[in-house]
Amino acid sequence: MELSETPIPIWYVGQHLPTPAETLVEQTVNAAVANNYDFVTTYLTNENLQTRIKDIISKAAAAGDDHPDVESLSADEVRIFPGSYTTQIIAYTSPWIELDSEDPLVAEVSKSVLLHEIAYASYCGITRLVVLGPSRPQNASQFSEVLNSALAISPFMQLLVQLPIVEEDYDPKQATESALKNQLSSWDTWNTIRTVCSYNHNVTIALQISTRLPPAHVLSRWFTEPVRLLHISSAVFVLNAKGYPVLSQDHQTKLLSKYMKIQPTPYIVLADTLNSLCVPSPSASRALASGSPRRDDPLSFISYIRHLQKNQPPLDVFEKVGQGYQDYLQSPLQPLADNLESLTYEVFERDPVKYDQYEEAIRLALLDRDPDTPLAVAVVGAGRGPLVQRALNAEASSGRKIVMYAIEKNPNAFVTLQKRNKESWGGRVTLVKTDMRVWSPPTPIDILISELLGSFGDNELSPECLDGAQRVLNKNGGITIPQSYTAHFTPIMAPKIHAELKLRKEPDAQETPYVVLLHAVDILAQDQYIHNAWEFSHPLQKTDFSGNGHNVRRSKATFKIPYRGVVHGIAGYFESVLYGNVELSTRPDTMPTKSADMTSWFPIYFPLKTPLYVPDSSEMDVTFWRETDQRKVWYEWLAEAYLRLDNDQRIRLGLSELHSSKQNGCLM
Amino acid sequence: MELSETPIPIWYVGQHLPTPAETLVEQTVNAAVANNYDFVTTYLTNENLQTRIKDIISKAAAAGDDHPDVESLSADEVRIFPGSYTTQIIAYTSPWIELDSEDPLVAEVSKSVLLHEIAYASYCGITRLVVLGPSRPQNASQFSEVLNSALAISPFMQLLVQLPIVEEDYDPKQATESALKNQLSSWDTWNTIRTVCSYNHNVTIALQISTRLPPAHVLSRWFTEPVRLLHISSAVFVLNAKGYPVLSQDHQTKLLSKYMKIQPTPYIVLADTLNSLCVPSPSASRALASGSPRRDDPLSFISYIRHLQKNQPPLDVFEKVGQGYQDYLQSPLQPLADNLESLTYEVFERDPVKYDQYEEAIRLALLDRDPDTPLAVAVVGAGRGPLVQRALNAEASSGRKIVMYAIEKNPNAFVTLQKRNKESWGGRVTLVKTDMRVWSPPTPIDILISELLGSFGDNELSPECLDGAQRVLNKNGGITIPQSYTAHFTPIMAPKIHAELKLRKEPDAQETPYVVLLHAVDILAQDQYIHNAWEFSHPLQKTDFSGNGHNVRRSKATFKIPYRGVVHGIAGYFESVLYGNVELSTRPDTMPTKSADMTSWFPIYFPLKTPLYVPDSSEMDVTFWRETDQRKVWYEWLAEAYLRLDNDQRIRLGLSELHSSKQNGCLM
């Protein structure tokens, strides 16, 4: 895979035209486009409206009337009129309205103005409207209720709530624990807004970028949210030694490069470019002092952003393979109950990492054996045969002799196996079309190879299949590859996935695990802790497999959560020991060392029906059960939130229902 | 209403037969019935089962097997066999099973035993099974998961979880604040169980009564829960001076008389009656010392309980009127949009208190007027005419002269008005069949009487109707009765109502207010605080009623919550000033002084879709909105939970969605 193939990403960049007295006309937009912008942003109304509203408020206040009538907008109060160019405009609502005012009169009149502006913008064909966020965080719920009723005006209007990335500027030198926690207060306001608005897809964020970036946990928090616009003032730029405005290294890598991967890609809006607020760096100050010119003219900002756009770092393997799959929910496969299609096998086979690991594991297993006796090797669940090929490769590289069997119950895949045996393997592989649980080989098998692993390890019923197959093993030292596998989990914040699941009508949509390339999510546990829940290893010292009780598991773990957040669900991963020290892992922390760049599996996601809010310094207990009856295997999960006080006391804060995937369990 | 009419309540009392070696046979049950019991309770299994299970566990432990097979029950292990008498048995599961054991082997085997016992009990036709609650509160979720899977075995099996009313005995002399809080730990365990089991109706409580009763907040907490059995040991009784076992005054009034009003009525189970554990009172000790006999023979306990049963205090007005209505959810009336039926009017008219208050208000209003000018008085929304009659009574008692109008838009009720006018009022009332908002009287009206009040005051659109009618008032001092009304609310715990709403399929079942005689509920706010939200008063100094914006309201209140609980919804009440100091109130605290025994209105209940758990020393902010558009009026409500720390900091714990009854709003 060539990492350099990365195409130039598509960035939409707009110019913010704050308050020109005149009306916005087609020429204004054309001029911006000529200057390499894609669109413009500006206020919908002018000061005539403000004057009228001030008047209404003062008259009503004098009359003791809390609910004066507010007429809709008139021609001399607006700055935009319908026209084809309005599609290239993102409008801002009047910045002086105060939806969250403590004065009921001001709040009520502000609401009327907002509703009029939305209705008018919608009439003009504008579909994105920026609304300044509440200025009083304690009144965020009041603000949100108004926003929620505003959503009813037009199903096509996207309301972008403008919020600062941090409420107060962050000084890393004064980063006390409580200062670090307060960095999330602006996010808290957003959380209130979207909760009150029931995760409505039409409420998104216009994020105002600060000069000094907030700490990592704040940056990763916003990354999970529907940020649709990055509002960047020229004040965020610094003048470099040559006099050009540039963004700090952190702004480039931790902010722009990262946030421009949010789906859909946010717009960038450059503000205050006409009268630059850009501050010289120390080296720039010296250069300026010695007479060299400032070069932060209006066009320098957009040129710089376009330059960054062209020079984005290349995509990593997961970004390439995962294009379009980020946060996309898939139902887990049931390769035991269903028969997979050729295309599905083809997707597996595209990832060399898994097969390389298997080949290495088989090679080491062969080398550990007596070189003189030929070994019986079987791939059970051979699919289209990639592991058969790898076993044969390992035979060659190890210099051992093997007798090869391939078992597959999917009659369609079996056709491919037959074809390959004839064309590539010279007919030397014994193919058997059967369920491995009833297969009777002519000789005991020394090495039983399988790949029946799901995103949570055991969720595609590898334990049940291998229990049924282990009869065939040579009692004298027969082994399985993999030798064992473990399931892992951690609670995560995943607002995007939650919003998606909220729209689903199926009653059990929230009680089903999903396979999903987790992207806009935040691991909330301290040090990104992921809990190793349970293990299955093979073969078992057991011969009676009539019940399945021995494949039941339970695991409870406590996760310390340093910074407030919302738990929307539990992320699951797996690890597997194939042989010796050859392993597979999908855990973000151990994958790089155990099976770097392996893309065969995405994580699994277990939703919570109702998200649980967790404050700073809280703890979450998560319990998982692997349950079984005579026909099915399923999972149950439960989350309990606690607060850990300074005196070490633990207070319960909340408790989810018990979730169960029994309705969608895996058939044995 | 004669309060002495109270019939003897129906109490089912059972005898607990702990562990007789023998099998329970029909004669055992017959003997108990002959002794005045209604049923017996006993363990389903005997020590043979325990011996077998111990054996299985020790063998499996030795073999390192966590999941040994456990065969179902055999004939020599059970104490009950199918028979017609099993309907008179409540069985207890084996007391030695430990579903919440920390040892996975013990937990797993215990689960198998429980499932076998439930299946066998179900086979025997037993429908109530008592399961001992978890002995380790921290493992309550593990216990609950097992219970939840046990529920799947039989849809007709009720599992009664036996829990102590308090975990530790309560000593009122050592009632520190933290001791008071810990009194709820047994309830906490129950809360985990029923949350994990999704409020399943088949999981209920067998409450073990303690010798010393817990404080009031614990008693009122259990009262809200599905307590189906009161387990009372002879140790809870005291010997009185005559040597008889009796219950303390508190046990009689705060426990039995109260809890026996839970719906359905709990069973009483008397335990340890064969070898009395009853402790003599000080006076009894003296009597015993001077040679008088103990009389706590086995039958003394049931005789005493039957005596109490016959001597229960009489029902109060609400208990009589409300029979069968407790916690029963009704949709609010829409007397403006719909036409009420005669029977509905008849129910209103049965409550004299409301009409007495109106008559008194009208009388005072008449007395405040110039005695020489006849007054124009109108009842708008006269229904079947009771307020017309009361106005005529007030005319007589005040000695003033009135000209009487009655306006009603319901054509059917109008027929009754016509009949009454002819038969009782001598045709002196001018009847007009019209909407009051378009009525034009021949002369200005001096006193405009209406009763358009709903359980939340303004929720049946009294404001909108009276706005429309106030044109008819005499500009010179015309008044309305009522003069004003206010809405009131407080968050409550209401698990029974929540469980009921959870079963409803309509998508907006949780976003509709309900009229309901609140019974099994707990006001969680400190000092039972109820917030006065907003007021409407008439007439308004306003003539242009084209918009309805002036009838919009918003109110936010903070409720301090001293003891942990779950908020399931918000209770609403109203007060109204009819005239001067004549008022109506449905608030539990002010009703006794303002309008005692008024049963015309039940409270209103606004559900929360997801209950919010609130810990000790928490706070809840509740915001209510009265919203309106051109066609409808509706409410929105939102709850936010906070913890108040010792340093006075407030930490957010959770936030409900915004609830809105717009879909079910009142049509104007």
Ligand SMILES: C[S@@+](CC[C@H](N)C(=O)[O-])C[C@H]1O[C@@H](n2cnc3c(N)ncnc32)[C@H](O)[C@@H]1O
């Ligand atoms: C995840 S695919 C792996 C295929 C192939 N070994 C690979 O690694 O690309 C699992 C395969 O096992 C097969 N399989 C699952 N359960 C089986 C069973 N009980 N007996 C035989 N084949 C089974 C499925 O049909 C499927 O082809």
Ligand SMILES: C[S@@+](CC[C@H](N)C(=O)[O-])C[C@H]1O[C@@H](n2cnc3c(N)ncnc32)[C@H](O)[C@@H]1O
């Ligand atoms: C709650 S009942 C009260 C009836 C009676 N006054 C009593 O107290 O028993 C309200 C009555 O007002 C009538 N009503 C409601 N809105 C009305 C309107 N806009 N015009 C006329 N009648 C109305 C209804 O039909 C109903 O009979």
